[in-house]
Amino acid sequence: MRLLEIENLRTTFDIHVGSVQAVRGIDLHVDEGETVGIVGESGCGKSVSMLSLLHLLPDYARVTADKIAFGGTDLTKMDAKAMRRLSGDQIGMIFQDPMTSLNPLFTVGSQLIEPLRIHKKIGEKEAAQIVLDKLRLVEIPDPESRMKQYPHELSGGMRQRIMIAMAIMCDPRLIIADEPTTALDVTIQAQILDLIASLQKKLGTAVIMITHDLGVIAGMCQRVVVMYGGVIVEEGTVREIFYQPRHPYTWGLLRSIPQKSGEKKKLVPISGSPPDLIAPPPGCPFAARCPYAMNICNSAMPPMRPVSDTHSARCYLMDEGAPDVKWEGIRA
Amino acid sequence: MSNENKSLVDVRGLKMYFPVGKSLLAKNRRWLKAVDDVSFTIGRGETFGLVGESGCGKTTVGRCLVRLYQPTAGSILFDGQDIAHTREKQLAPYRKRMQMIFQDPYASLNPRMTIASIIAEPLLKTGMSKAELNERVRELIDLVGLKPDHMQRYPHEFSGGQRQRVGIARALASSPEFIVCDEPISALDVSIQAQVINTLEELQERLGLSYLFVSHDLSMVRHISHTVGVMYLGCMVERAPVQELYRNMLHPYTKALMSAVPVPDPDAAAKAERIHLSGDVPTPIDPPSGCRFRARCPYATERCAQERPELRDVGNGHFVACHIV
Numbered sequence: 001m002r003l004l005e006i007e008n009l010r011t012t013f014d015i016h017v018g019s020v021q022a023v024r025g026i027d028l029h030v031d032e033g034e035t036v037g038i039v040g041e042s043g044c045g046k047s048v049s050m051l052s053l054l055h056l057l058p059d060y061a062r063v064t065a066d067k068i069a070f071g072g073t074d075l076t077k078m079d080a081k082a083m084r085r086l087s088g089d090q091i092g093m094i095f096q097d098p099m100t101s102l103n104p105l106f107t108v109g110s111q112l113i114e115p116l117r118i119h120k121k122i123g124e125k126e127a128a129q130i131v132l133d134k135l136r137l138v139e140i141p142d143p144e145s146r147m148k149q150y151p152h153e154l155s156g157g158m159r160q161r162i163m164i165a166m167a168i169m170c171d172p173r174l175i176i177a178d179e180p181t182t183a184l185d186v187t188i189q190a191q192i193l194d195l196i197a198s199l200q201k202k203l204g205t206a207v208i209m210i211t212h213d214l215g216v217i218a219g220m221c222q223r224v225v226v227m228y229g230g231v232i233v234e235e236g237t238v239r240e241i242f243y244q245p246r247h248p249y250t251w252g253l254l255r256s257i258p259q260k261s262g263e264k265k266k267l268v269p270i271s272g273s274p275p276d277l278i279a280p281p282p283g284c285p286f287a288a289r290c291p292y293a294m295n296i297c298n299s300a301m302p303p304m305r306p307v308s309d310t311h312s313a314r315c316y317l318m319d320e321g322a323p324d325v326k327w328e329g330i331r332a
Numbered sequence: 333m334s335n336e337n338k339s340l341v342d343v344r345g346l347k348m349y350f351p352v353g354k355s356l357l358a359k360n361r362r363w364l365k366a367v368d369d370v371s372f373t374i375g376r377g378e379t380f381g382l383v384g385e386s387g388c389g390k391t392t393v394g395r396c397l398v399r400l401y402q403p404t405a406g407s408i409l410f411d412g413q414d415i416a417h418t419r420e421k422q423l424a425p426y427r428k429r430m431q432m433i434f435q436d437p438y439a440s441l442n443p444r445m446t447i448a449s450i451i452a453e454p455l456l457k458t459g460m461s462k463a464e465l466n467e468r469v470r471e472l473i474d475l476v477g478l479k480p481d482h483m484q485r486y487p488h489e490f491s492g493g494q495r496q497r498v499g500i501a502r503a504l505a506s507s508p509e510f511i512v513c514d515e516p517i518s519a520l521d522v523s524i525q526a527q528v529i530n531t532l533e534e535l536q537e538r539l540g541l542s543y544l545f546v547s548h549d550l551s552m553v554r555h556i557s558h559t560v561g562v563m564y565l566g567c568m569v570e571r572a573p574v575q576e577l578y579r580n581m582l583h584p585y586t587k588a589l590m591s592a593v594p595v596p597d598p599d600a601a602a603k604a605e606r607i608h609l610s611g612d613v614p615t616p617i618d619p620p621s622g623c624r625f626r627a628r629c630p631y632a633t634e635r636c637a638q639e640r641p642e643l644r645d646v647g648n649g650h651f652v653a654c655h656i657v
Binding site: 041042155157158185186187188189190191193194212213214215216217218219238239242243252253254255256257258266267268269270271273 | 385386491493494521522523524525526527529530533548550551552554555588589591592593594595596597598599600601604606608609612613
């Protein structure tokens with residue numbers, strides 16, 4: 001069952017030096033209960049596209065889309081208030097930095113109870129009970145005393161658990177996790193990822209996992225969307241993306257990380273840096289850094305071409321008659 | 333280069349305690365034991381990787397080595413000379429032989445200075461003429477893969493990866509033999525990380541540099557290091573040549589740490605078995621007695637609480653601090 005369907009989402013920020021085209025037309029769908037990873041470098045539009053979806057961007061952001069459907073409801077026609085109601089109920093968000101997303105002046109308990117009371121229009125006691133249940137669900141030891149503590153008294157891992165409890169407070173159908181473990185140490189990261197995976201199994205929630213860490217994607221997601229320069233350059237199942245990638249940017253990402261085998265092999269970096277989205281290139285955003293770029297790549301944006309039912313990529317190399325460049329695996 | 337066989341840096345029993353609170357009475361003072369008895373050596377032209385989670389003391393070790401901190405106890409032999417307690421004046425000749433690259437390429441460059449003046453700054457007191465200085469900066473910029481027309485620009489005009497190159501060029505200005513790289517890539521994007529790592533490797537080859545590479549990125553440490561030390565709460569729990577360590581991990585903490593690293597390969601990730609560590613790292617203020625890791629260790633015994641395990645040799649240059657191994 002389709003849970004979320006987005007068509008041609010565009011987000012532009014009007015700032016004093018011009019308009020930053022952060023998201024330049026993305027199509028995305030998420031089925032019930034599935035985990036989709038969005039991977040890309042800073043500034044590729046992965047976070048902004050999700051924030052646009054939730055109306056969480058400042059006023060100077062312009063968001064347009066041909067279609068945003070969530071569980072059958074058209075979100076494009078909703079005003080911000082109705083949107084907040086829906087997203088509060090059905091979409092949970094986990095942010096990167098658990099320190100700055102909690103208010104240091106209130107106890108953890110009051111931060112969790114208060115919004116729930118207002119949102120669900122229930123009493124203090126009832127809300128407290130729900131909060132306790134959720135804190136147990138995210139495996140916080142001794143939740144009663146934790147609720148009386150302030151955020152600074154908790155460790156990073158604990159704070160992120162609180163954020164997850166907050167995200168699942170109203171039993172959402174979708175959780176958007178924006179780099180949920182980037183600020184954490186590896187052993188704590190492993191705990192949090194396991195927690196998200198087990199919650200998902202228990203609650204049947206769909207998850208959109210935004211990350212730059214291919215390791216997190218490989219372990220958590222069923223489908224992967226690779227973004228670059230405000231567009232989706234490739235999408236497919238996790239095995240398609242890792243074992244039969246078609247876009248040179250995906251190749252570059254996979255080659256620039258050290259391999260598990262520990263062979264002393266030179267890393268293959270992607271030279272150059274990402275495009276300026278105030279004046280994005282008319283062609284493929286990756287053309288300037290692509291070792292296989294042809295003339296056409298600089299002049300026109302390549303369309304998304306299907307490889308299989310689940311796999312497609314945006315690259316002219318997939319055309320008939322294009323130079324024969326093939327992915328030869330990471331160790332090539 | 334008096335003796336080719338001797339290691340460049342030899343750290344013995346390094347301790348760095350920071351006072352906590354304001355108590356003037358010595359007996360009431362509490363200490364944060366950031367580094368508590370750490371020993372290792374770094375060979376010439378080699379990279380020593382120091383890994384561990386935040387708060388384990390890895391950065392503090394790096395800062396002690398270049399004497400940004402004065403260690404509480406222990407010795408740091410740099411080219412055979414103990415510099416752990418040397419006074420600032422006598423330290424001057426050593427200062428230019430060891431340099432540091434910092435984590436945050438945004439905070440570590442002065443936004444009001446041009447790239448050329450940032451790189452030239454360590455050379456100002458050397459009595460070089462303006463022309464010589466200019467020549468040297470040009471050379472350095474070329475060495476780290478930047479372009480000469482970048483020289484008169486300001487840091488904000490550069491991307492994170494380019495800024496980190498400026499940081500590297502500045503560190504290289506005084507022709508050091510030893511560089512402490514403190515999380516040099518953790519603020520950078522994946523595709524850019526590889527650029528910086530390759531630059532560091534090429535420079536090592538060309539100039540015979542020795543690095544202390546401090547990082548929490550275990551796969552990058554494995555890639556760049558010759559020897560790796562694993563730290564936990566101020567102590568080194570395991571140390572071995574890189575191949576040996578990754579083939580034969582002995583300490584329960586090392587095993588847990590390595591198994592927690594997400595593998596960028598879906599099939600391997602599905603098969604991978606994770607060792608779960610419960611709880612968080614305890615505070616280094618009044619750390620637990622005996623083995624520091626025992627509170628989270630699945631194999632902890634009575635002995636671990638009473639006796640602190642020493643780092644002992646188990647062959648193949650492999651050292652481990654654990655009673656049960």
